[in-house]
Structures are given as structure tokens and as C-alpha cells.
Amino acid sequence: MTTLHAYLFVAVVLFGIGLCGLMLRRSLIAMLISLELMLGAASLNVVALTSLSGASSSVGQVVALILIGVAAAEAAIALSLFVAIQRRAHSIDVEDLSELKG
Amino acid sequence: MSALHALLAGPLGGFGATLLVGVVGIMGYLTFNVLFLIWLERKVAGHIQRRLGPMEVGPHGVLQTVADMLKLLGKQLLTPVATDRFVYLLAPLLVFLPTMCVASLIPLGRAQAFADMPYGLIIIVTLSGLTVLAIFMAGWASNNKYAVLGGMRSVAQVVAYEIPVLLAVLSVVLVAGTTNLHQLVTNPWPRLLGVPVPYGVVEPLAAVIFFIGITAETNRAPFDIPEAESELVGGFHTEYSGMRFAMFFFAEYTNMLVLGALGATLFLGGFRGPFQGAVPLLGPVYLLLKTYLVVFVMMWARWTFPRLRFDQLMSFAWKLLIPLALANLVATAVVLGVLA
Amino acid sequence: MNATGLVLGLAAALAIVGALLAVGLRNILHNILGFALSQVGLAGLFLTLGSDFLAVVLILVYVGAVAIAMVYAVMLSHPMDVAPVPRSRLKTAGAAVLALVVAAALWLLVRGAAFPPPSGPLEVLAGVTGHRLVSDYVLAFELISVLLVIAMIGAVMVARSFHGHRARTVGSAPAAAGAPAADPGVGAGEAAR
Numbered sequence: 088m089t090t091l092h093a094y095l096f097v098a099v100v101l102f103g104i105g106l107c108g109l110m111l112r113r114s115l116i117a118m119l120i121s122l123e124l125m126l127g128a129a130s131l132n133v134v135a136l137t138s139l140s141g142a143s144s145s146v147g148q149v150v151a152l153i154l155i156g157v158a159a160a161e162a163a164i165a166l167s168l169f170v171a172i173q174r175r176a177h178s179i180d181v182e183d184l185s186e187l188k189g
Numbered sequence: 190m191s192a193l194h195a196l197l198a199g200p201l202g203g204f205g206a207t208l209l210v211g212v213v214g215i216m217g218y219l220t221f222n223v224l225f226l227i228w229l230e231r232k233v234a235g236h237i238q239r240r241l242g243p244m245e246v247g248p249h250g251v252l253q254t255v256a257d258m259l260k261l262l263g264k265q266l267l268t269p270v271a272t273d274r275f276v277y278l279l280a281p282l283l284v285f286l287p288t289m290c291v292a293s294l295i296p297l298g299r300a301q302a303f304a305d306m307p308y309g310l311i312i313i314v315t316l317s318g319l320t321v322l323a324i325f326m327a328g329w330a331s332n333n334k335y336a337v338l339g340g341m342r343s344v345a346q347v348v349a350y351e352i353p354v355l356l357a358v359l360s361v362v363l364v365a366g367t368t369n370l371h372q373l374v375t376n377p378w379p380r381l382l383g384v385p386v387p388y389g390v391v392e393p394l395a396a397v398i399f400f401i402g403i404t405a406e407t408n409r410a411p412f413d414i415p416e417a418e419s420e421l422v423g424g425f426h427t428e429y430s431g432m433r434f435a436m437f438f439f440a441e442y443t444n445m446l447v448l449g450a451l452g453a454t455l456f457l458g459g460f461r462g463p464f465q466g467a468v469p470l471l472g473p474v475y476l477l478l479k480t481y482l483v484v485f486v487m488m489w490a491r492w493t494f495p496r497l498r499f500d501q502l503m504s505f506a507w508k509l510l511i512p513l514a515l516a517n518l519v520a521t522a523v524v525l526g527v528l529a
Numbered sequence: 530m531n532a533t534g535l536v537l538g539l540a541a542a543l544a545i546v547g548a549l550l551a552v553g554l555r556n557i558l559h560n561i562l563g564f565a566l567s568q569v570g571l572a573g574l575f576l577t578l579g580s581d582f583l584a585v586v587l588i589l590v591y592v593g594a595v596a597i598a599m600v601y602a603v604m605l606s607h608p609m610d611v612a613p614v615p616r617s618r619l620k621t622a623g624a625a626v627l628a629l630v631v632a633a634a635l636w637l638l639v640r641g642a643a644f645p646p647p648s649g650p651l652e653v654l655a656g657v658t659g660h661r662l663v664s665d666y667v668l669a670f671e672l673i674s675v676l677l678v679i680a681m682i683g684a685v686m687v688a689r690s691f692h693g694h695r696a697r698t699v700g701s702a703p704a705a706a707g708a709p710a711a712d713p714g715v716g717a718g719e720a721a722r
Contacts, residue, residue: 090537095639097541097574101548101567103632108552110624111616116602120551120564123595127544127571138578140644148583148658149666151575155590156673160680162595166602167684173606276562308655311585318593322565325600329558341604344597351593 094135101128115169115179123158130154215292223442224254230488237492264431272428273330280327281429281436287316287323288443295450296371298460298472309370310362313451314355317406320444321347324408327437328425339424342499347406349506354402356514357395360521361388361455374459389456394517396456398510403448404487405506407441411494412502445484453479533577540573557603565596582655 101124108121130151137147173179176186228243228251235242243250268277291313294306306312321344328340365373365388378385389396405412426437453459457479460472497505547570550563568591572584662670 099632099636103628104548107624107628124548145657145661149661160676163680163684167688170605170688179606315589
């Protein structure tokens with residue numbers, strides 16, 4: 088296993104854990120955490136691949152920085168939505184948020 | 190110090206010896222500093238209120254804090270029931286960690302292995318934002334509503350005041366053209382009317398904003414809402430006793446010193462001073478003098494101004510300090526662009 | 530094992546253990562702390578890749594800002610005294626198996642691919658990245674700044690508007706909304722006026 092594969096393995100494991108959490112958890116905040124873990128795995132992948140293979144590494148860093156920016160914006164919006172949902176429905180458990188269910 | 194370093198370099202290797210001497214030296218100094226600062230605080234408070242402060246233990250009470258520390262060491266450690274035990278025990282340790290790291294990054298003189306990092310300033314800003322997580326953990330894990338409220342107030346306050354501090358630091362970075370703290374000090378200073386002056390003179394607004402911001406970040410009066418005794422018992426450390434409580438105290442005073450040193454490095458020229466080039470040992474002396482000057486002004490403010498109300502505190506940060514800091518940053522950029 | 534390998538192993542372990550804590554524990558605050566730990570590990574991994582600036586930014590944004598924002602959202606929205614609903618075994622097993630399958634598929638894909646060696650020297654200087662960010666990728670950079678402004682305004686608008694229940698100011702919104710209405714601490718604060 089090369090060094091590159093070690094990084095990719097960690098990224099895959101992180102992605103898997105995030106995916107598992109996204110399916111398992113019912114709290115919206117916990118789901119957001121899982122999503123952020125998956126995004127982290129993706130940026131690790133990009134940085135590792137551009138540093139240890141192929142293109143120049145500064146491209147990977149730019150991509151990762153943009154990813155962090157997008158994830159921060161996403162987290163801000165998501166968290167404020169959770170607060171608004173909690174005020175409206177008095178719960179942020181996804182199984183309680185079933186207003187549209189017939 | 191260098192003899193000790195040479196002695197240790199044999200078994201540990203050069204880097205290991207540097208690390209050991211650095212860590213032990215910094216820890217020892219910080220412990221001494223906390224004892225000194227608490228004594229100083231009580232003396233300053235006393236004299237501002239026209240009394241003497243501690244006078245009993247040692248000449249002018251200099252050993253008072255040593256006695257207090259021994260008392261705290263001997264106190265029983267109480268853990269309330271239904272705490273979140275792991276987080277409760279972790280918080281007093283974690284509150285201290287970022288401050289320790291920051292302390293090692295402040296350049297003391299000519300050459301210092303730890304301080305010579307390309308993004309030293311950004312690392313310091315990053316680390317000093319982490320203390321708040323530990324404070325929140327303490328408030329949360331105590332299972333006490335006053336502690337939780339104190340923790341929440343602390344989080345809101347530190348997040349709000351971190352932004353103006355960052356913007357103020359950024360304007361200095363713009364002027365200096367580097368985020369390496371060592372270079373920031375040793376680079377030629379900007380010239381005002383032909384005289385080289387420290388960054389604080391060309392960025393006075395940033396210096397004031399930075400000072401207000403660090404006072405708030407260390408949760409000190411007039412911004413000490415997180416531990417307002419009259420309304421929140423003791424704030425986030427209500428449920429901590431003995432040495433665990435002392436750790437929070439320790440962290441607070443160390444934080445004061447470290448942020449004061451950062452302010453001295455950024456705005457007052459750090460370890461630079463007359464004859465420092467010829468006598469390198471003067472570097473740390475100058476830095477400490479400037480640092481304690483900043484710390485003294487913080488104490489002065491604490492015992493002079495009344496405590497702000499929480500909403501005043503927040504609107505002060507969001508409506509006044511942040512726009513001012515932003516305007517200052519833009520103005521700095523424009524002036525630099527015109528001059529270049 | 531050399532020093533870099535040691536740091537790599539340690540950082541990878543931190544990232545994975547943190548992620549497991551973030552997903553596996555039932556207490557939401559522990560999840561957030563696990564998430565912060567995981568991001569510290571991820572920053573360590575970036576450090577071993579020579580991307581020290583990225584590592585610092587990651588900690589600044591995720592541990593210093595996102596984790597704290599999450600803590601705040603928990604305070605504002607999570608009923609803490611409600612006992613957690615027990616998880617169904619079937620659902621846990623299903624989620625784990627599905628995640629495992631996806632991860633295994635990804636790993637097979639990654640392992641089978643041929644990666645060319647780096648074409649040039651490692652450009653790890655933040656200065657190079659910064660120049661790229663404001664030259665080649667300036668559009669993305671500007672879009673990010675616009676996105677962040679929109680996100681900020683959106684977050685404020687979403688969190689404050691609710692049935693005429695308006696927070697007084699943007700700045701005091703967390704304070705006003707943060708404390709439950711009948712809280713003695715706030716009551717004392719109000720009385721102190």
C-alpha cells in the first residue's frame with residue numbers, strides 16, 4: 088500500500104462512517120455532522136490526490152478551500168433552518184417532521 | 190538555559206532538547222506569571238479603591254497567592270451528581286491547552302524555534318478561538334443551569350468579539366506584509382514623517398479595537414458577563430472546586446498574559462527596543478515590559494468601568510466594533526494602495 | 530517508521546475515532562465534540578500532506594466556528610431532558626451494511642485505479658495557492674464570497690422570522706433567543722437594569 092493509498096483509505100473510511108450516520112441518525116444536527124464528515128473525506132481525497140499524484144498541489148488546495156467555504160455556508164444555513172424548524176414543529180427529529188405525510 | 194540545552198542534547202537529540210527546555214521553561218514561567226498576576230490584580234484593585242490590598246503574607250503580600258494556591262491544592266474535589274463526567278473532567282484540562290500552544294508561539298527574541306512559523310499569526314488566532322469550546326464544555330457538563338447560561342453567554346461573546354480582533358490583526362498584517370510573527374517584529378517599521386514607528390502608531394484604531402476585543406475574549410470586566418457573580422453565581426465554573434477551579438483561573442490569567450503579549454508584539458513592537466540588537470537578552474525583557482503594560486491597562490479597565498449588560502455587550506460588538514474594524518481594514522488597504 | 534508516518538497514523542486514528550464518536554454516541558454534545566476531534570485529525574492529515582495553511586483554515590472554520598455554531602443550535606433546539614428513543618437493531622445493521630458496501634465499492638474503485646506520479650514539484654506554499662485563488666480561480670473565489678454573504682443574510686432571516694416573534698436586533702438575536710423565556714438567569718439580568 089503506497090502512501091497515497093493510505094490517505095485514500097482514510098478518506099473512504101470517513102466517508103463510510105458519515106454515510107452510516109446519515110442513514111442511522113434521526114436528529115437533524117447529527118445528520119449535518121455526518122454530512123460534514125463526508126465533505127471532509129472528499130476534501131481529503133482531493134488534497135491527497137493532487138499532492139501525491141498528477142496535477143499541481145495548489146489546485147487541490149484551492150478546491151479544498153472552496154469546499155470549506157461552501158460547507159461553512161451550508162452549515163450556517165442548515166443550523167438556522169433547524170432553529171426555525173424547532174420553533175415551528177417543536178422537534179428536530181426527522182421522524183416527527185412529517186407534516187406532508189398523507 | 191543554553192548549558193542545560195547542551196546537557197540534554199546528548200540523550201535526546203537537538204530537537205528533543207529544544208522541545209523539553211521550551212515546554213518546561215514556558216510551563217514554569219506561566220505558573221509564576223499566574224501567581225504574580227493574581228497578586229498584581231489584587232494590589233491594583235486595592236489601590237484603585239483606595240485600600241492596600243493583601244498585606245499579610247510576605248512583604249506587601251507577595252506570597253498571598255502562593256498561600257491561596259496551597260489552600261486550593263488541599264481542597265476537596267467535589268463532583269456534583271448527574272454530571273457528564275468525562276466532559277466535566279476534560280474541560281479544565283482542555284481550557285488550558287490552546288493558551289499553552291499560543292504562549293510558545295510568541296517570539297521572545299532573535300531566534301526561537303517555535304515562533305518562526307510562516308502563518309504564526311493565523312495559528313495563534315485559530316488556537317485562541319478554541320478556548321471557548323472548553324468553557325462551553327465546562328458549563329454544559331456541570332448540569333447546572335447557571336453554568337450552562339454562563340457557558341452560552343461566553344460562546345456568544347467570544348464569537349462576537351473574535352471578528353473585530355481578527356479584522357484588527359488583518360489590518361496590521363496588511364501593513365506589515367507578513368503573518369510570520371518573527372518577521373513582523375524584525376521587518377523595517379513603517380515610517381511616519383521619516384521616523385520608524387511601531388504598527389500601533391500607524392494603526393491606532395486597530396490597536397484600540399484589538400485591546401477591547403481581547404478584554405472581551407478573556408471574559409474580563411467590563412465584559413465579564415459569563416461569570417457575573419451577581420446573576421449567575423459563578424458562571425461556567427460554578428460547579429468546579431479546588432484545583433479544577435484553579436485550572437480555570439490559571440487559564441484566564443495565562444490568556445491575559447498571552448493575548449497581552451500578542452498585542453505587544455503586533456502593536457508595540459514586540460521584543461524590539463533600544464540596544465536590543467547589541468544585547469539580545471534585552472529582547473524578552475522588552476517584550477515582558479510591554480506585555481505587562483497591556484495587562485496592567487486591562488486591570489485598570491476592570492476596576493474602573495462598570496459591567497455592561499449582555500445586550501449592550503452584543504450590540505457594541507456587532508453594531509460598532511465590527512463595522513469600525515471593517516472600515517479600518519478597507520481604509521488601510523486603500524491607503525496602502527495609494528502609497529504603493 | 531519515520532516521523533511523518535507516525536504523524537500520519539496518529540492523525541488518521543484521530544480522524545476515524547472522532548468520526549466514530551460523532552456518529553455512534555447518543556448524546557448530541559458528545560457527537561459535536563467527536564466531530565471537532567475528527568476535524569483536528571483531518572487537519573493533521575493535511576499537515577502531513579504539506580498543506581499547513583489548509584490545516585489551519587480547517588481548524589479555524591470547523592472547530593472554531595462550525596462546531597460552536599452547532600453547539601448553539603443544540604442549545605436553541607434540542608430538548609435535553611428527553612430520553613433517547615432506542616434504536617432498532619435492524620435499522621442500525623442495515624445502515625452499517627449499506628455504508629460498508631458503498632465504502633468497499635469505493636475502495637475497490639480507488640485501489641484498482643492507476644495514479645500517475647506527481648507531474649511537478651510539490652507547491653505547498655500558501656502564497657502560490659493564494660495567487661491561484663485570485664488569478665486562475667478568481668470567479669470561484671468571488672462566488673464563494675457572494676455565497677457567504679447570502680448565507681449570512683439568509684441565516685439571520687430564517688432564524689429570526691417566526692409568527693411576529695421577532696428578535697430585537699441581529700446582534701442580540703442569539704442572546705434573546707438563546708435563553709428560555711422563564712429563565713432565572715435572564716430574569717436577574719433584566720432586573721439588574
